[in-house]
Amino acid sequence: MDLSGRAYVVTGGASGIGRATALLLARRGAKVFVGDVNRATGAAIEAEAGEEGLAIAYRPLDVTKPDSIEAFVDGVHAEVGCLDGLVNSAGWDKLEPFLANSQEFWDRIIAINLMGVIQLTRRILDPMVAAKRGRIVFVSSDAGRVGSMNEVVYSAAKGGQIAFTKSLAREMARYGINVNCICPGPTDTPLMRAQVGENSAKIIDGMLRAIPFRRLGTPEDMAGPISFFLEDRAAYITGQVLSVSGGLTMVD
Numbered sequence: 340m341d342l343s344g345r346a347y348v349v350t351g352g353a354s355g356i357g358r359a360t361a362l363l364l365a366r367r368g369a370k371v372f373v374g375d376v377n378r379a380t381g382a383a384i385e386a387e388a389g390e391e392g393l394a395i396a397y398r399p400l401d402v403t404k405p406d407s408i409e410a411f412v413d414g415v416h417a418e419v420g421c422l423d424g425l426v427n428s429a430g431w432d433k434l435e436p437f438l439a440n441s442q443e444f445w446d447r448i449i450a451i452n453l454m455g456v457i458q459l460t461r462r463i464l465d466p467m468v469a470a471k472r473g474r475i476v477f478v479s480s481d482a483g484r485v486g487s488m489n490e491v492v493y494s495a496a497k498g499g500q501i502a503f504t505k506s507l508a509r510e511m512a513r514y515g516i517n518v519n520c521i522c523p524g525p526t527d528t529p530l531m532r533a534q535v536g537e538n539s540a541k542i543i544d545g546m547l548r549a550i551p552f553r554r555l556g557t558p559e560d561m562a563g564p565i566s567f568f569l570e571d572r573a574a575y576i577t578g579q580v581l582s583v584s585g586g587l588t589m590v591d
């Protein structure tokens with residue numbers, strides 16, 4: 340679908356799933372604001388997009404810091420007024436048994452994967468509510484639907500995102516705002532490679548045996564369904580959770 344004239348924010352858009360999503364939306368003609376804590380990769384995607392003639396603008400954003408969220412959102416609204424949509428892809432995790440987790444680790448996981456999403460979304464909403472239109476897509480995880488070893492608090496945060504999606508969708512329906520969520524399965528991104536670390540061959544082999552399609556997801560596999568939720572043909576869909584996992588999870 341042609342997205343010319345539309346404007347989107349993609350958090351975590353400097354890497355992995357967010358990056359593929361930002362590029363897909365921009366290649367369809369949209370203006371995309373990438374908000375990311377990593378300034379180097381943020382500048383890199385802006386430069387790469389510029390060479391292709393795409394309208395991707397990087398803006399610094401740390402979703403764990405309310406001041407940073409405020410500056411980011413105010414800057415975007417000053418440029419485009421009301422956004423057409425928001426994709427929340429910023430996230431972080433590290434594989435570790437629950438019994439070994441520290442309080443500091445829990446705080447970080449919740450701050451990035453749950454509170455950051457809640458705070459940024461709240462800040463983005465007012466012009467959408469006034470305009471009575473908008474699309475929001477959360478990038479949760481199948482860990483939040485079916486659980487995952489060594490990702491206990493991350494799973495809790497992602498499960499929180501799923502419940503947040505459904506409840507926000509109910510409240511926002513009267514304003515014509517759709518809220519949906521995708522749950523990636525194992526996807527080959529810098530985050531996943533950092534998580535599996537030295538044991539990557541063994542862990543990835545185990546994943547491949549469990550995934551019916553016998554391959555990891557790619558960031559582009561996720562970008563398509565995220566874009567779908569932003570498009571006009573998804574106008575009557577809200578509060579839904581879509582696993583994109585090569586069949587690894589088949590949840591009612």
Ligand SMILES: NC(=O)c1ccc[n+]([C@@H]2O[C@H](COP(=O)([O-])OP(=O)(O)OC[C@H]3O[C@@H](n4cnc5c(N)ncnc54)[C@H](O)[C@@H]3O)[C@@H](O)[C@H]2O)c1
Pocket residue numbers: 350351352353354355356357374375376377380400401402403427428429430431432451455478479480481522523524525526527528529530531
């Ligand atoms: N890769 C997978 O297997 C997988 C599976 C399920 C869900 N997910 C989710 O998909 C989303 C994207 O992950 P990915 O695999 O593309 O990872 P990634 O590391 O490639 O990209 C995540 C981006 O988020 C940014 N980020 C991290 N902390 C931030 C903060 N405080 N403020 C702003 N930006 C921040 C990072 O700098 C990075 O650019 C995450 O929410 C992740 O939890 C990934």
